[in-house]
Amino acid sequence: MFDPNEHQHMRYNPLRDDWVLVSPHRMLRPWSGQVEGSATEAVPPFDPDNPLCPGAKRASGITTPNYKSTCVFTNDFPALLEEGPTPPQSDDPLFQSAPALGTCKVMCFHPKSNIYLPTMTSDEIQEIIEEWIRQMKELGAKYEWVQVFENRGAMMGCSNPHPHCQIWASSFMPNEPKLKDKTQLDYYQKHGRPMLEDYTEKELQRKCRTVFSNEEWLIVVPYWAIWPFETMVLPIRHVKRFTDLDSKQKIALAAAMKVLVSKYDNLFKCSFPYSMGWHGAPTGSQLEMDCKHWTFHGSYLPPLLRSATIKKFVVGYELLAQSQRDLTPEKAAKMLREQSELHYTLTQ
Amino acid sequence: MFDPNEHQHMRYNPLRDDWVLVSPHRMLRPWSGQVEGSATEAVPPFDPDNPLCPGAKRASGITTPNYKSTCVFTNDFPALLEEGPTPPQSDDPLFQSAPALGTCKVMCFHPKSNIYLPTMTSDEIQEIIEEWIRQMKELGAKYEWVQVFENRGAMMGCSNPHPHCQIWASSFMPNEPKLKDKTQLDYYQKHGRPMLEDYTEKELQRKCRTVFSNEEWLIVVPYWAIWPFETMVLPIRHVKRFTDLDSKQKIALAAAMKVLVSKYDNLFKCSFPYSMGWHGAPTGSQLEMDCKHWTFHGSYLPPLLRSATIKKFVVGYELLAQSQRDLTPEKAAKMLREQSELHYTLTQ
Ligand SMILES: O=P(O)(O)O[C@H]1O[C@H](CO)[C@@H](O)[C@H](O)[C@H]1O
Ligand SMILES: O=P(O)(O)O[C@H]1O[C@H](CO)[C@@H](O)[C@H](O)[C@H]1O
Numbered sequence: 001m002f003d004p005n006e007h008q009h010m011r012y013n014p015l016r017d018d019w020v021l022v023s024p025h026r027m028l029r030p031w032s033g034q035v036e037g038s039a040t041e042a043v044p045p046f047d048p049d050n051p052l053c054p055g056a057k058r059a060s061g062i063t064t065p066n067y068k069s070t071c072v073f074t075n076d077f078p079a080l081l082e083e084g085p086t087p088p089q090s091d092d093p094l095f096q097s098a099p100a101l102g103t104c105k106v107m108c109f110h111p112k113s114n115i116y117l118p119t120m121t122s123d124e125i126q127e128i129i130e131e132w133i134r135q136m137k138e139l140g141a142k143y144e145w146v147q148v149f150e151n152r153g154a155m156m157g158c159s160n161p162h163p164h165c166q167i168w169a170s171s172f173m174p175n176e177p178k179l180k181d182k183t184q185l186d187y188y189q190k191h192g193r194p195m196l197e198d199y200t201e202k203e204l205q206r207k208c209r210t211v212f213s214n215e216e217w218l219i220v221v222p223y224w225a226i227w228p229f230e231t232m233v234l235p236i237r238h239v240k241r242f243t244d245l246d247s248k249q250k251i252a253l254a255a256a257m258k259v260l261v262s263k264y265d266n267l268f269k270c271s272f273p274y275s276m277g278w279h280g281a282p283t284g285s286q287l288e289m290d291c292k293h294w295t296f297h298g299s300y301l302p303p304l305l306r307s308a309t310i311k312k313f314v315v316g317y318e319l320l321a322q323s324q325r326d327l328t329p330e331k332a333a334k335m336l337r338e339q340s341e342l343h344y345t346l347t348q
Numbered sequence: 349m350f351d352p353n354e355h356q357h358m359r360y361n362p363l364r365d366d367w368v369l370v371s372p373h374r375m376l377r378p379w380s381g382q383v384e385g386s387a388t389e390a391v392p393p394f395d396p397d398n399p400l401c402p403g404a405k406r407a408s409g410i411t412t413p414n415y416k417s418t419c420v421f422t423n424d425f426p427a428l429l430e431e432g433p434t435p436p437q438s439d440d441p442l443f444q445s446a447p448a449l450g451t452c453k454v455m456c457f458h459p460k461s462n463i464y465l466p467t468m469t470s471d472e473i474q475e476i477i478e479e480w481i482r483q484m485k486e487l488g489a490k491y492e493w494v495q496v497f498e499n500r501g502a503m504m505g506c507s508n509p510h511p512h513c514q515i516w517a518s519s520f521m522p523n524e525p526k527l528k529d530k531t532q533l534d535y536y537q538k539h540g541r542p543m544l545e546d547y548t549e550k551e552l553q554r555k556c557r558t559v560f561s562n563e564e565w566l567i568v569v570p571y572w573a574i575w576p577f578e579t580m581v582l583p584i585r586h587v588k589r590f591t592d593l594d595s596k597q598k599i600a601l602a603a604a605m606k607v608l609v610s611k612y613d614n615l616f617k618c619s620f621p622y623s624m625g626w627h628g629a630p631t632g633s634q635l636e637m638d639c640k641h642w643t644f645h646g647s648y649l650p651p652l653l654r655s656a657t658i659k660k661f662v663v664g665y666e667l668l669a670q671s672q673r674d675l676t677p678e679k680a681a682k683m684l685r686e687q688s689e690l691h692y693t694l695t696q
Contacts, residue, residue: 002433012444029425033507077377085350096360149664157661159381174670313505316497322522
């Protein structure tokens with residue numbers, strides 16, 4: 001008899017149109033490989049040498065404003081510039097290049113360095129959401145895609161402990177959203193409903209992958225998750241874009257995000273590293289298209305596997321062949337569901 | 349005037365049918381983030397507690413043979429088992445699973461732990477190539493895909509310092525080879541020639557991305573490389589599969605691999621971490637198909653960016669939107685090309 005928590009199988013990812021290999025029996029494997037540093041070092045609330053702190057002088061010579069809630073400025077070392085010469089056209093299919101214009105912003109979440117979502121007030125988290133929406137509106141008017149993302153923790157390449165995220169807006173649709181656009185459109189044309197609206201409805205019934213839900217949001221470890229504790233944040237009332245959220249949805253999103261991060265941190269009693277970001281219908285020239293197939297959603301991609309210091313390595317087989325996981329999504333969801341909603345530093 | 353070494357642009361990857369963002373101007377960015385441990389610790393030639401050493405007892409109770417050159421055995425904690433129950437069929441497009449059977453082998457390169465390609469003789473490296481081919485033949489008779497890959501270094505999730513690789517054979521074509529199969533077939537149907545045969549010819553002429561070449565092999569940083577010092581190993585005389593190499597090609601491959609790893613290690617004077625692996629025409633039921641569109645090739649995917657301890661983080665924007673690089677492939681190729689072919693530990 002097949003038991004998905006015990007027997008190897010593959011699962012289909014309808015958003016990427018590919019597969020993940022699930023090997024639950026490999027959970028017994030001992031680990032004698034690399035152990036990561038865990039993020040527990042105390043950060044002072046203010047450090048005049050930290051360029052993200054209010055009033056600090058940055059490498060570019062610019063002074064960061066004396067902000068009181070959130071603060072957005074252009075990255076001093078942006079991967080995308082607003083202007084630049086156009087690469088020449090080539091008719092060789094093996095050496096194709098294309099123009100890439102855009103802008104990269106840094107967004108501080110809070111004036112204090114030693115505060116994060118679990119220790120922020122609901123109002124403060126709502127301020128972050130409002131700022132994301134303002135940025136999406138402003139940059140989305142000009143650019144085809146606006147990627148809001150956060151790298152949390154040194155393990156995820158984050159080079160500054162001050163709570164912040166990044167916003168990269170581009171003149172092109174990047175690979176991942178382009179793929180999701182296609183798969184969601186195919187699904188819509190075949191089934192007459194947005195893929196992720198159907199998915200949300202079914203996960204609300206099945207419950208086995210639910211981490212948390214409130215009246216407006218469902219957080220699940222998706223059926224096709226790659227990262228051990230990967231989650232998706234899905235709206236219960238269908239919306240296409242960040243900018244479409246009403247105030248009830250915004251308030252409930254702030255609450256859901258606070259609970260999710262608290263549960264993550266509680267799991268291994270550490271500042272849980274991850275990359276996270278938001279995906280919704282494209283912007284720029286596509287603002288006027290109907291994009292009915294799109295559902296706005298968030299993705300959290302955390303690398304930790306077994307403890308605060310042991311991560312899942314996405315390496316040889318994963319890079320050259322296919323994503324692979326040991327822990328099943330259902331087990332991961334159960335582990336997160338069972339964590340307290342209150343952050344461990346607040347319970348003492 | 350557009351200069352690819354100075355101005356941002358995108359490059360098309362014809363093997364994955366997607367794009368990479370190139371931001372050469374970001375090379376100036378200072379790094380204050382995570383610094384990795386560098387692999388310089390001396391390893392003893394023999395350690396009775398290391399399960400990969402000849403005669404050592406493994407966790408499974410099995411004793412590793414007293415081997416003299418290479419040695420292959422089944423992984424004690426395999427991600428793929430040869431048998432298992434079949435997952436049930438579902439007609440819900442959002443919850444699809446599929447059977448996955450296979451086997452995972454560990455292959456030791458050499459009886460000594462403190463030896464690696466740069467310090468092996470040509471005969472020893474040829475023995476590794478012969479063993480790879482034997483395994484491809486044996487496992488390929490039964491399985492659709494045989495993935496030979498190596499994770500080198502703790503940074504790449506390798507948990508044992510003894511020189512070794514892994515071979516995972518599966519009843520299914522994994523995502524990456526499936527994609528390469530499609531893109532190479534499309535190209536063949538359109539142009540009447542294997543994509544990578546055309547590519548090799550053009551890179552041999554252009555020379556700017558060449559790291560090394562001999563009579564049989566070309567090593568380049570591909571035009572569409574993602575990792576800072578990523579390389580591809582391409583046959584100059586077209587072959588579809590590992591098992592098709594003749595003895596001249598095998599001898600020249602051993603030489604090319606030795607030079608490549610020596611150059612890698614010389615770059616930052618360290619044991620250069622990477623994941624590497626081989627891709628060729630599929631096996632199993634596809635052994636009898638003609639697969640003319642396939643070219644056998646190797647890929648080296650090393651994470652280091654600036655030094656032995658500073659890597660490129662593939663995180664937020666990369667995971668959620670698109671691969672991005674600062675250093676151009678041409679600059680990376682030049683840096684590797686200029687390294688000595690002799691390993692730095694051998695020059696003193
Ligand atoms: O089997 P190993 O070497 O212990 O495991 C290593 O390689 C595997 C295949 O790329 C990965 O799935 C693991 O995350 C990694 O730690
Ligand atoms: O801009 P940062 O935070 O210095 O850089 C970090 O995030 C970027 C976007 O995901 C990555 O390209 C970098 O590799 C990473 O270190």
